[in-house]
Amino acid sequence: xxxxxxxxxxxxxxxxxxxxxxxxxxxxxxxxxxxxxxxxxxxxxxxxxxxxxxxxxxxxxxxxxxxxxxxxxxxxxxxxxxxxxxxxxxxxxxxxxxxxxxxxxxxxx
Amino acid sequence: xxxxxxxxxxxxxxxxxxxxxxxxxxxxxxxxxxxxxxxxxxxxxxxxxxxxxxxxxxxxxxxxxxxxxxxxxxxxxxxxxxxxxxxxxxxxxxxxxxxxxxxxxxxxxxxxxx
Numbered sequence: 001x002x003x004x005x006x007x008x009x010x011x012x013x014x015x016x017x018x019x020x021x022x023x024x025x026x027x028x029x030x031x032x033x034x035x036x037x038x039x040x041x042x043x044x045x046x047x048x049x050x051x052x053x054x055x056x057x058x059x060x061x062x063x064x065x066x067x068x069x070x071x072x073x074x075x076x077x078x079x080x081x082x083x084x085x086x087x088x089x090x091x092x093x094x095x096x097x098x099x100x101x102x103x104x105x106x107x108x109x
Numbered sequence: 110x111x112x113x114x115x116x117x118x119x120x121x122x123x124x125x126x127x128x129x130x131x132x133x134x135x136x137x138x139x140x141x142x143x144x145x146x147x148x149x150x151x152x153x154x155x156x157x158x159x160x161x162x163x164x165x166x167x168x169x170x171x172x173x174x175x176x177x178x179x180x181x182x183x184x185x186x187x188x189x190x191x192x193x194x195x196x197x198x199x200x201x202x203x204x205x206x207x208x209x210x211x212x213x214x215x216x217x218x219x220x221x222x223x
Binding site: 030031035041042043044048086090099101 | 140142144151152154157165198200202204209210211212213214216217219
């Protein structure tokens, strides 16, 4: 099945810094999603982005499907950005759902 | 504001007891997923349904777990008998069958089996 790899596994930032999280996937996909799991455990949709670029406030994401990777950009990070960021292929052609292991982000004040 | 609703939010029970978790998917979504999250295993897919039919439950321990969709507005995940190793957060998510638009998660049911 499709493998989803995220990097880095852990990231510590000072408030105000920018960061880039990466997601590599092993096969072509027609759906890809980024989630943020906050410290309370809620899984929040950030982007549904099988291709192209989207922006939402300080966050943006780009997926280059032909090269099998996606990037999540966080600008001017805030302490509330802390948590785990997951990249996922919600539904593969084989009918499977695959999540990466996540990037744990800690933003320090 | 459409959302996936899960109950109970928290459940503490003793080993051997039956546990039932419920999920109301977003209206119009025809695909429902059950995931389990633990510190050790991350997010594991247990089962998923499309148009109420189970498509894949290979991630679910068959001897004690069962998942059903009695109707389009309700999905259930049952554990009988429960064991301490079942302690985890169980998430339900819903989406469109094609995967387009992505998945939307409920807030999870935190299960503790003593």
